[in-house]
Amino acid sequence: MTQRHDIVIVGGGAGGIATAASLLKRAPKLDIAIVEPRDTHYYQPGWTMVGGGIFEPDVTARPMASVMPKGAQWIKAAVSTFQPENNEVTLDTGRTIGYRALVVAPGNCLDWDAIPGLRQTLGKNGVTSNYGYDSAPYTWELVQRLREGVALFTQPPMPIKCAGAPQKAMYLSCDAWEERGVLKNIQVKFHNAGAALFGVKDYVPALMDYVRRYGIDLQFESTLIGVDGPAKRATFREKAGEVTRDFDMIHVTPPQRALGFVADSPIADANGYVEVDQVTLQHVRHANIFALGDGGSTPNAKTAAAARKQAPIVAVNLLAMLEGQTPVAGYDGYGSCPLTVEKGRIVLAEFGYGGKLLPSFPKWLIDGTKPQKLSWLLKSEALPWVYWNGMLKGHEWLVKPQPVDAVRNAAQ
Structure with a gap:
């Protein structure tokens, strides 16, 4: 017999948990099931700080059970297939789960196997990545150990999680080498598959100041296609x-x-992404399906900040749908990328669809286009606390849903 729920949420990451919490804040009696196979929930934005020697790895991880919202049922399994015509999903256990509404927030796939040789050598032979919980500490180990030689940093074609993260690793590494007085002995190269340092031009001047300061060699339209760890050679x-x-x-x-x-x-x-309207986050063919986070088709920056903004929008639009109404809230493409240009200073990139600047704070407090200490405190102190104690618990500080018509009109 098919188990049925009011709402099934696929994914227990940032987007899924935040949406469940926002829904339960508004309608505590909803029957919500979260399908998530993992035992651990990660604060992925913290891994850049782990790789820079700022955070210890364990502060970015908590038991999945501890972040599940009270009132939601955790189904510890993975989804295998979707049957939208029957309002059902099938799990990897063979069970079928029915729903009145479905939220899809599974994240995306880090395709380590797409680069020959990478998986076999990751975490050794000088090959590291802040995109993994287990490998981020190795980044800091390498930075501390290196005194001379060649340090390469790579960025693949879009879309990727947090487009600024490859640069963040590079800047924090350079800052540490500069502080130790060894940067002059290290050739730093940034191999970027794209044609620009950052996708929103307003932030490029400040970043270029640091590129020049650290003596970074920018290699645009250069895509990593192979790694030979034992030989310490990379092919582009x-x-x-x-x-x-x-x-x-x-x-x-x-x-x-x-x-x-x-x-x-x-x-x-x-x-391959869940096909939703980029403003309402409602599926274009199935009105009772919504998606958010890295697995959705919206053309915004894939960041935790985007999911934080999207979660309450999905919540209010889903509840409107259950009442037979059209979506009432709109998403403007907001994403945030705190670019850690040195220990103690950040260029706080906040922007929406089309590269439109969407600052959360007045310019006199935080000018996001310039490296600032207050932005560093936001990243290192405030945002982790807001994530664990606000976003995942349904508190919507600075992300109250805006009327859908206002968002559409502002985009015109």
Whole structure:
């Protein structure tokens, strides 16, 4: 017999937990089930700070049971298939779960295997990544150990989680080397598959100041396609063809894609992501399905800050749908990327669809286009607390849902 719930949420990450908490704040009697196979919930934005020697790894992880909202049922399994025509999902255990409304927030896939040789050498031979809980501490270990040589940092084609994270690792590493007086002995190269340092031009001047300060060699339209850890050699695809470079340390950002069980389902778009309206976050073909976070098709920056803004919007629009109404709240594409340009200063990039600047604070308090100490305190002290004690508990500080018409009109 099919188990049924008012709402089924796929994914117990930032987006799924925050949406469940926002729903239960508004309607405590809702029957909500969260489908999530993992035992541990991670604060992924903290891994940059782990790699920079600022945070200890364990402060970014908590038991999944501890973040599950009271009133929600945790189904410890994974979704295998979606049957939207029957309002059902099938789990990897073979069970079928029915719903009145479905929220899909499974994240995306870090495709370590897309780069030959990477998985086998990650965490050793000077090959590291802040995109993994287990490998981020190795970044700081390498930074402390390196005194001379070549340090490579890579960024794959979009879309990726937090487009600024590859740079954050580089800047914090350079700052540590500068402080120790060894930066002059280290060649730092940034291999970026894209054609620009950052996608929103307003933040580029401040970042370029640090590129010059640290003596970073920018290599645009350069995509990592192979790693030989034991030989300490990395191969890149560039305009002129393939080039291979030696390294003493390489920080790799893995290519990313939609998760297979989503991409192969009837709710996905051509790129494999859950196909939703970019303003309402409601599925374009199935009115009782919503998606948010890294697994959705919205063309915003894939950050935890985006999920924090999206969660209450999904909550109010889903509840409106259950009442037979059209969506009432709109998402403006907001995402935030606190770019850690040195220990103690951050360029706080906040922007929405089309690169429109969407600052949370008045310019006299925080000018996001300039490196500031207050932005560092926000990243290092305030945001982790807000994540665990606000976002995951349904508190919507600075992210109250805005009327859908106002958001659409502002975009025109």
